[in-house]
Amino acid sequence: MASPRLTRVLGVVALTGAAVWVITIAAFHAIRPDLDPGNAYISNYARGDWAWVMRLAFAVNGAGWIAAGLGLRRALPATRARSWLTALTVTGGAAIIVAGAFRADPLGSATHSLEATIHGRAAAVAFVTLTLAGFAGWRAARTADAWRGWAVPSLAYGVVAATLLITYVAWPVVADDGFGWWQRALAWATIPGALAAVGTGLVSGRGSGPGVR
Secondary structure (H helix, E strand, O other), rough: OOOOHHHHHHHHHHHHHHHHHHHHHHHHHHHHOOOOOOOOHHHHHHHOOOOOHHHHHHHHHHHHHHHHHHHHHHHHHOOOOHHHHHHHHHHHHHHHHHHHHHHOOOOOOOOOOOOHHHHHHHHHHHHHHHHHHHHHHHHHHHHOOOOOHHHHHHHHHEEEEEEEHHHHHHHHHOOOOHHHOOOOHHHHHHHHHHHOOOOOOOHOOOOOOOOOO
């Protein structure tokens, strides 16, 4: 049987990952007033005197998503959708950690370094996998009694995240500025909001009885 205590611990890690991420980015809006939130990436906070704080937030947030995936694997019935959900969340969390380990170039750089390329690829993997996790969560929760109420919110999250991701990617092509707000809507609000929701469900002990297979 899955240990309810371990499932709750994984939920706490997920909640911590969401909280640290949101609070850190909010703080950097004040710490780095030289970076316009509408025209700078969140990743640009990982440069400067306080860069280590932002990089630590990447690691904690990534660990939160990995914990969420492992917790959902323990809490949900064994289905193909659950396997996909676990794979997507764990992959997304690992990609966030990699994105934090390899920094983006300073804003306005004329060329892209290898470090920035790795960062960008990892960030893209995180955005895509954690968006798809919403749809996988919808399918997995539909057949889980304790998590059935999470199915529609998970689907809604997937749709909203996909819409924001497409808009964020397309915005620089159709507008001169403002892309940073779309990234923040996705990466500072929507994705950590979903992580917090999963963490809350795990901490509450919802569906912590099924065996892990």
